[in-house]
Amino acid sequence: MLEAAIKGGRGYWTLVCCLLALIGVGVAAYIYQFMVGLGVTGMSRDVSWGLYIGQFTFLVGVAASGVMVVLPYYLHNHKAFGRITVLGEFLAIAAVIMCMLFIFVDLGQPLRVLNVILHPTPNSVMFYDMLVLSGYLVLNVLVGWTVLSAERKGMPAPSWVKPFIIISIAWAPSIHTVTAFLYAGIPGRHLWLTAIMAARFLASAFSGGPSLLLILALILRKYTKFDPGKEAIQTLGKIITYFMITNVFFLGLEFFTAFYSQIPGHMHPLVYLYTGLHGHSQLVPVMWTSAILAVVALILLVPPKFRKNETLLTIACVATFLSLWIEKGFGLIVGGFVPNPFEGITEYWPTLPETFIAIGVWAIGFLVLTILYKTAVTVKEEVVFDKYGQKQIKAE
Amino acid sequence: MYDGWKIIIGIIIFLGLIAFPFYYDMGKATVTPDPKIDTPEIMKLPESERKCIEPKDYMKREHMQMLDDWRDWVVRDGSTIFIASDGKQYTMSLQNTCMKCHSNKKEFCDECHNYTAVSPYCWDCHIEPKESES
Amino acid sequence: MSINRREFLKIAGISTVLGIGGITAGAGLRKNAVEASSVMRRPDALTGKRWAIVVNLSKLKDEETIKRIAEACHREHNVPHIDYKNHEIKWLWPEKFEHAFPEQEDEYLAEEIKHSYVPLLCNHCDNPPCVRVCPTQATFKRADGIVMMDMHRCIGCRFCMAACPYGARSFNYKDPRKLDPKVEKNPEFPLRMKGVVEKCTLCYERLANGLEPACVKESNGGLIFGDLDDPHSEVRKVLEEHYSIRRKPELGTKPSVYYILG
Numbered sequence: 001m002l003e004a005a006i007k008g009g010r011g012y013w014t015l016v017c018c019l020l021a022l023i024g025v026g027v028a029a030y031i032y033q034f035m036v037g038l039g040v041t042g043m044s045r046d047v048s049w050g051l052y053i054g055q056f057t058f059l060v061g062v063a064a065s066g067v068m069v070v071l072p073y074y075l076h077n078h079k080a081f082g083r084i085t086v087l088g089e090f091l092a093i094a095a096v097i098m099c100m101l102f103i104f105v106d107l108g109q110p111l112r113v114l115n116v117i118l119h120p121t122p123n124s125v126m127f128y129d130m131l132v133l134s135g136y137l138v139l140n141v142l143v144g145w146t147v148l149s150a151e152r153k154g155m156p157a158p159s160w161v162k163p164f165i166i167i168s169i170a171w172a173p174s175i176h177t178v179t180a181f182l183y184a185g186i187p188g189r190h191l192w193l194t195a196i197m198a199a200r201f202l203a204s205a206f207s208g209g210p211s212l213l214l215i216l217a218l219i220l221r222k223y224t225k226f227d228p229g230k231e232a233i234q235t236l237g238k239i240i241t242y243f244m245i246t247n248v249f250f251l252g253l254e255f256f257t258a259f260y261s262q263i264p265g266h267m268h269p270l271v272y273l274y275t276g277l278h279g280h281s282q283l284v285p286v287m288w289t290s291a292i293l294a295v296v297a298l299i300l301l302v303p304p305k306f307r308k309n310e311t312l313l314t315i316a317c318v319a320t321f322l323s324l325w326i327e328k329g330f331g332l333i334v335g336g337f338v339p340n341p342f343e344g345i346t347e348y349w350p351t352l353p354e355t356f357i358a359i360g361v362w363a364i365g366f367l368v369l370t371i372l373y374k375t376a377v378t379v380k381e382e383v384v385f386d387k388y389g390q391k392q393i394k395a396e
Numbered sequence: 397m398y399d400g401w402k403i404i405i406g407i408i409i410f411l412g413l414i415a416f417p418f419y420y421d422m423g424k425a426t427v428t429p430d431p432k433i434d435t436p437e438i439m440k441l442p443e444s445e446r447k448c449i450e451p452k453d454y455m456k457r458e459h460m461q462m463l464d465d466w467r468d469w470v471v472r473d474g475s476t477i478f479i480a481s482d483g484k485q486y487t488m489s490l491q492n493t494c495m496k497c498h499s500n501k502k503e504f505c506d507e508c509h510n511y512t513a514v515s516p517y518c519w520d521c522h523i524e525p526k527e528s529e530s
Numbered sequence: 531m532s533i534n535r536r537e538f539l540k541i542a543g544i545s546t547v548l549g550i551g552g553i554t555a556g557a558g559l560r561k562n563a564v565e566a567s568s569v570m571r572r573p574d575a576l577t578g579k580r581w582a583i584v585v586n587l588s589k590l591k592d593e594e595t596i597k598r599i600a601e602a603c604h605r606e607h608n609v610p611h612i613d614y615k616n617h618e619i620k621w622l623w624p625e626k627f628e629h630a631f632p633e634q635e636d637e638y639l640a641e642e643i644k645h646s647y648v649p650l651l652c653n654h655c656d657n658p659p660c661v662r663v664c665p666t667q668a669t670f671k672r673a674d675g676i677v678m679m680d681m682h683r684c685i686g687c688r689f690c691m692a693a694c695p696y697g698a699r700s701f702n703y704k705d706p707r708k709l710d711p712k713v714e715k716n717p718e719f720p721l722r723m724k725g726v727v728e729k730c731t732l733c734y735e736r737l738a739n740g741l742e743p744a745c746v747k748e749s750n751g752g753l754i755f756g757d758l759d760d761p762h763s764e765v766r767k768v769l770e771e772h773y774s775i776r777r778k779p780e781l782g783t784k785p786s787v788y789y790i791l792g
Contacts, residue, residue, distance in 0.1 A: 037724035038686070039703030044616030048691040048701055108686015108701065108725025115666040115685055118554075126665035126689055187659050187781040188695025264632075341697035341778075342650065343629040346616060458563045465564035471680050474672060475569040476738045488569070492718050520723035521681060523608075523714050 001145075001152060004378035005371040011223065012374065019367045026360010029353045030105055038108055041354040046346035047337040051330065051358050052106035058208070058329030059095045059102065059365075060133075060179045061201055065209020066092030066140060067172035068239055069232075074165050080231035083380070083392050084217060086151070087228070089144035090372040091213055092172075096137045098365035105357050125181045132175045139168040144372075151387070152379040176201040189336040191269035194257070200250045201328070207243035208324035210236050211317035216373070218314060224377045225393045237313050241301040244320055248294055251327075269335045277339065282347045287331050293323035429511040432503040437496060448497075449480045460516075463490060491522050499525040574740035578757030580675040581654065581732055582786040583746070584768050590752035591646040596624035599649065602748035603730070608721035610710035617709070619700035621730040622651040622745055630777060643791070649753075651745070652677060652698040652730040653777065653785030660690035660699070669727070675758075675786060676732045686725040695781050699729045758786065 008016075033040050043050045069088035072078035104110055121127045143164050150157040177198045183189070184197035194200075214236045217228040258266040271277050273287045300306045300316035307313055334348045350358070386392045438446055448455050455462075466488040469475045478488045487493050498504045501524050509515065571577070590596055600622045603609070612618045624647040628635045631648075654677045661671050668684035671677055691699045705724045706713050713721055719735060722728050733743035741747075746755040756765035765788075772790040779785065 037702065037704040039617055039724075041703075043701075043703070045618055045620075045700050046616075046697070048688040103687075106687070108688070108727075109684060110686075112666075112683070112685045115668070115683055119666045119683065121665050121667050123662050124665040124689075125663060126687065130665070182663075182689070186663075186693050187783065188778070189692065336692070341695055342625050343632050461560075461563040465562050467680075467682055469564065469569045470738075471678065471682075472670065472672070473569075474575075474674065474734065474738060475571050476575070477570045477572055478564065479568045479570065491720060517723070521720040523717050523720060526717075 001149065001375050001379060002371070004375045007378075008374065012370075015370060016367065019363045019370065022363035023360050023367065026357050026363060029356035029360065032353055033105070033357060034110070038106075040351060042349050042351045044346050044348065046340040046344060047334055047348040049106075049333050049337070050348055051350040051354055052102045054329045054333040055358055055361070056099050056102035056106070057179060057201075057333060058204075058325055059099045060176045061205030061324075061328065062209040062212055063092045063095035063099060063136065064172040064176045064202075064205045065213065067169050068206050068210050069213070069236070070165065070172075071169050072235070074162075075169065078235065079388055080229055080235055082388060083226075083386050084213070084228050084232050086144055086148050086376050087217060087220075087373065088213055089140045089147075089168075090376060091209070091216065091369065092140045093137060093144065093372060094365045094369035095209075096133055096140070096175075097368055098361055099133055100137075101361045101364060102358075105361065125178060125185065128178050129175075129182065132171065132178050136168070136171055136175050139164060139171060143168055148376055148379055151383060154383060156387070173202065176205050183332075183336065186336075188341055190263075190265040191332070191336045194254060196250055196253060200247065200254075203243050203247035203250055204324045204328050207240050207247055208321055208328075210240050210243075211320040211324075214240065214317050215314060215321070216369075218310070220373065220377060221394070224381065226377045226380050227392055227394045229390075229392070233310065233313070234308065237301070237307045237316075240317065240320060241298075241307065244294070244297055244301060247324070248298065268339055272338045272345070273331055273335045278345060280338075280345045280347050282349060283331065283334060286326055290323045290326035290331065293319045293326075297323060426511070429507040431505075431507040432500060433498070435497060435499045435504075437499055449478070449484070449486050449493075463494075463518075466490075490518060491525075495525045501525060572738060572740065576737040576740055576742075578674050579759035580656065580757060580786060581737075582675075582756060582758045582765050582788065583651075583732075583743075584754040584756075584765050584774065584788045584790060585649060586752055586754065586768075587646065587648060587789055587791050590649060590749060591642075593624045593647045595749075595752070596622075596647055596649045599745045599748045599752070600624070603743075603745045605715045606733070606736075606744040607719055608706075608713055608716055609728075610706035610713040610721070612706075612709045614709075617703040619702065619706070619728065621700070621728070622649055624648065625650050631775065633778070648789065649745075650696070650698070650777075651787065652694075652732075653696055653783070653787045654730075654732055656784035656786060657782055659693040659695065659781075659783060663689045663693040665689065672734075674737075676734055678731055678734065679726075679728060681720075681722055681726050681728070684726040686727065688727060690727055695778050695783060696785075699727050701727050 041050060041052075066088040069081045070085050073081040073085050104113065107113060116127060116130050143161055146161045147157050180198035180201040183192035184194065186192055214233060217233065217236075220226050221228060255270065258270050268277060272280065273283055274291075275281070276284050297316045297319035300312050300319070307316070337346075337348070339345050380386075380392050384391060384393050433446075450458075450462075466478065469478075470488050476487055476489075478486045480486060495501070501519075590599070600620065603622045604611070604620075607621065609619055609621055627643050627646050627648050628639070630650055654675060656675070658669075658671060658677050660669055661667075661677060664670070665687065666683050666685055668680045669677060669690050670680065686701070688701055691701060702722050702724045706721055733741070733745075736743060742755050743753075746753045754764055754768055756763035758765060760766065768790065769788060774788040774790045776785045776788055
């Protein structure tokens, strides 16, 4: 099946070459970082986690979102998702690979990464993060590949795959719960010390991830013969709507607790992020962009008339994705470090090498996604009919 | 064969990569490593006492594992004295014990390490003895 | 016998995994070269169950005194002096009182205290969050209470830096030798390489040789060092006779650095 990835038209190869070029730049930048040290990034003694960990945090949510199409289909027989469960699982694979790469490029001594396995530490959340991410990757590769192979052969999937699917449904929330626990159990950082951190991660995962999936499905419909189906798109849209409302609601809850209690430790990080603190306000425009995008997304998502319009739905999904990408992939991490434990403020902004490395990792993820989606689409174009006997190929 | 030129180019590139370790050092003389143990500190000792904390063969084979274990004992446990197999006591320290006698890193440690293309990262942190006289 | 591509890839994949796994497992089963019977502590080593430091703020009020003590510590341990503040490494340093104890911030605080400086360092907590989060046990709590750093094991993930509520930890963002060419001040102690976290380790190497920590020595009575577990130690006496505060005790970290006001 994988040989479908090396057969493609001009558009396909242009995409692959562009991604390879970006990966090349990222690798070169990483070699520079490996030789000189993490000092080439914008991180500091005060802000010791930055873009890399932020992107990892955000992508863990995108990875978990595969379950948003798998669960309704396998547990509740929502037939409309039958065509795109594989797409969800493949997106999860690409996202988890990006997560692992972002952690790797963030390490000060990456060659020692196996120490996490050689010296298992059950009291460390990061140990569990390594376990759940690896397990989730294996599960999605196993399930996605088997289900796609079965579709290609025109047979129902083998029965042994069902328990693994159930496990993957239960496993998916664990990856962003564990990642949320990285933050939610830290006593000294008041932006993160909230019981609803895992719930916020869930809400943004299940709105951000399906937004990306929806955009990808529409791209596939435009450029290949595969048709994800109008109903699948609309159901995804409803899921994104409800979880985005929840996400914004949860953010509101954080603001309430911080500002009604008037506790300085709780207020200061939010004040820094949204209005600036003691003259330091570099992130204020960034956070307000995220907030405005969230409002725009909700305006386009909530009224059914707008949501049914696929153009507006696409814009809403882009807005949702970008808003959450800023909030979870940047604001949440940097905000946790401001102010520092002895009331100092150090601001953070990624440097050029850091940005190139991050783009390189995203390009690797998109390359994996391209290869996997090309394989999936080729299979679906071959078999033409989905398992319910309906054409999943656009009429010519 | 189909796509013959692609295959042949591929084979040539493959051979070029695989044979790299062999032709990279072509022509360079290789000298058997000869670690020197005639440092001033060692020369100060009477001839009968010019031996390492353990026999030479043991040290050659096990010094890597021994240093690793020393580190665990000193850093993680807090014990600093090593009792050698002959009963003598030594402080477990690369910088302060080993390099006190073997103060010629370039003519001792590096001799074998360069030959075997091993670059232990000890010296990224541990301070090399200043070779003022050698 | 003929074999198709799928079968070949399956067999190759499984053999690779088993091979690598087998080698790793085999390496783990290797015996140590140095057994417990071959090591011991120095007979004059300082031993304790819970080392602590009491800071007498009446003796250490101004920035210069504390900076001098910090210099002694940094010189002893080859801590690089880095001009670029974002990458600075400090094991002990002076902070204004209201920054060290932000919950005590108040405009009516005694003027003397408002303008005084306080030495900050790793608190060697009894319940350290940094130890809890380290994925490799590169930072760990020793039996004598010191929160130690194992520089050989640290992977530089900086989770401990995020977890420390006191900002006591520094990271080597670049090679310290390149940032501070004069860093090798003490040839009897190593420095650190880029990519690892470092912090005060309560002069474990001096304690092992029967010496008090460098900062305590330099402070001339401003810092008192002792074993909290020993009812006759000087720290216990001082804490008995003076009211003491610790940084952020409400977080449950049980810090072992106490501050008395005179």
